[in-house]
Amino acid sequence: MPNEPIGDSGDAVGLLTGEVSNGQESLPADRCLHIHRLMVRTRALEERTIKMSKSGQGYFWIGGPGEEAFNTCLGLQVRKGCGPLFDYLHLHYRNSATLVAMGMPLIDSIRQMAMTASDPHSHGRNFCSHFARRDWNVIPVTSVIEVQYLMAPGTAHVQKRTAGDGITIVTGGDAGTAEGDFASCLVWSSRPCNELPVLIVVTNNHYGISTEHCTQHSAERIIDRGRAFGIPGEVVDGNDVVASWHAVARAMKYVRQQRRPFLLEARVSRLYGHSSSSGALRVKGEPDPIELFEAKLLEAGATDQHGLDAVHEEARAEVEAAVEQALAEAQPRAEDVEKYTYAPSDVDAVYPDDYTGLPS
Numbered sequence: 001m002p003n004e005p006i007g008d009s010g011d012a013v014g015l016l017t018g019e020v021s022n023g024q025e026s027l028p029a030d031r032c033l034h035i036h037r038l039m040v041r042t043r044a045l046e047e048r049t050i051k052m053s054k055s056g057q058g059y060f061w062i063g064g065p066g067e068e069a070f071n072t073c074l075g076l077q078v079r080k081g082c083g084p085l086f087d088y089l090h091l092h093y094r095n096s097a098t099l100v101a102m103g104m105p106l107i108d109s110i111r112q113m114a115m116t117a118s119d120p121h122s123h124g125r126n127f128c129s130h131f132a133r134r135d136w137n138v139i140p141v142t143s144v145i146e147v148q149y150l151m152a153p154g155t156a157h158v159q160k161r162t163a164g165d166g167i168t169i170v171t172g173g174d175a176g177t178a179e180g181d182f183a184s185c186l187v188w189s190s191r192p193c194n195e196l197p198v199l200i201v202v203t204n205n206h207y208g209i210s211t212e213h214c215t216q217h218s219a220e221r222i223i224d225r226g227r228a229f230g231i232p233g234e235v236v237d238g239n240d241v242v243a244s245w246h247a248v249a250r251a252m253k254y255v256r257q258q259r260r261p262f263l264l265e266a267r268v269s270r271l272y273g274h275s276s277s278s279g280a281l282r283v284k285g286e287p288d289p290i291e292l293f294e295a296k297l298l299e300a301g302a303t304d305q306h307g308l309d310a311v312h313e314e315a316r317a318e319v320e321a322a323v324e325q326a327l328a329e330a331q332p333r334a335e336d337v338e339k340y341t342y343a344p345s346d347v348d349a350v351y352p353d354d355y356t357g358l359p360s
Contacts, residue, residue, distance in 0.1 A: 075101025
């Protein structure tokens with residue numbers, strides 16, 4: 001993976017070492033610098049959209065500050081494309097870093113926050129972080145908690161019947177695993193002789209909306225719930241970039257090769273509370289994956305403080321320019337509210353091209 005520019009002049013600083021290690025595993029330094037830049041760009045995006053929600057430039061905010069390390073590593077390893085030969089993604093509303101790592105321009109998320117007609121995910125009709133990309137197999141994110149876990153076996157079933165090694169990836173939070181949809185995913189992905197290639201990801205930030213994980217779950221590890229179904233699993237420190245990269249790689253390799261489900265639980269942080277409804281204030285005492293990763297980069301000699309500062313400055317400038325552009329773009333028209341409700345249909349005699357509402 002090529003290194004991304006990190007200096008003021010667009011040139012990478014000349015401190016690059018061979019690798020960055022966490023003591024057990026390592027990654028090439030150029031890959032780490034690329035991951036760091038994606039994490040910083042995502043954080044700048046999230047913090048700016050929080051400001052938009054508080055200033056009237058946007059509306060409701062929800063996102064994933066604190067999950068950038070794990071979600072960036074996930075996004076970079078997705079086999080991106082359209083159709084069952086590629087990976088399907090059933091995400092939830094804390095996967096901004098995943099989409100940024102896959103190549104989503106930051107302005108596309110800002111457009112959704114501003115609810116502009118140019119929003120490519122929902123044409124201004126859904127909350128921020130509710131992504132949808134048909135060309136990347138990103139199934140529309142829903143606000144209904146954890147329904148994506150029940151949807152995932154559907155795409156995985158098609159992939160099991162299709163020659164290839166595409167997998168279905170589904171992500172959700174720890175609180176949502178109390179929903180029946182999560183249990184149904186375990187059942188339907190693990191039936192004997194009908195196992196499905198589903199990577200079941202739980203990003204455990206130790207909270208629901210306002211309820212601590214320890215008061216709701218008797219199992220210390222969520223992956224242990226897969227034992228009754230014969231589903232193997234792994235817990236990883238989701239704030240550790242190196243550990244997260246390798247855990248995602250192992251899990252994906254297992255699902256691709258075995259065509260069976262795997263549970264991956266990432267222990268992550270929640271740095272700005274649940275959403276703008278709870279104030280979106282910075283939470284004190286939570287580990288920050290960017291700060292932790294930058295300390296490793298400096299220790300390894302992969303960059304210096306000047307290089308790190310340049311990445312942050314570049315990201316803030318990119319986001320501010322995107323906000324300025326998005327706010328100048330057109331708002332959706334009232335008459336378009338029912339457009340794209342259903343996909344075009346060759347067998348629908350009434351609405352063959354698009355559903356635009358009931359006849360008057």
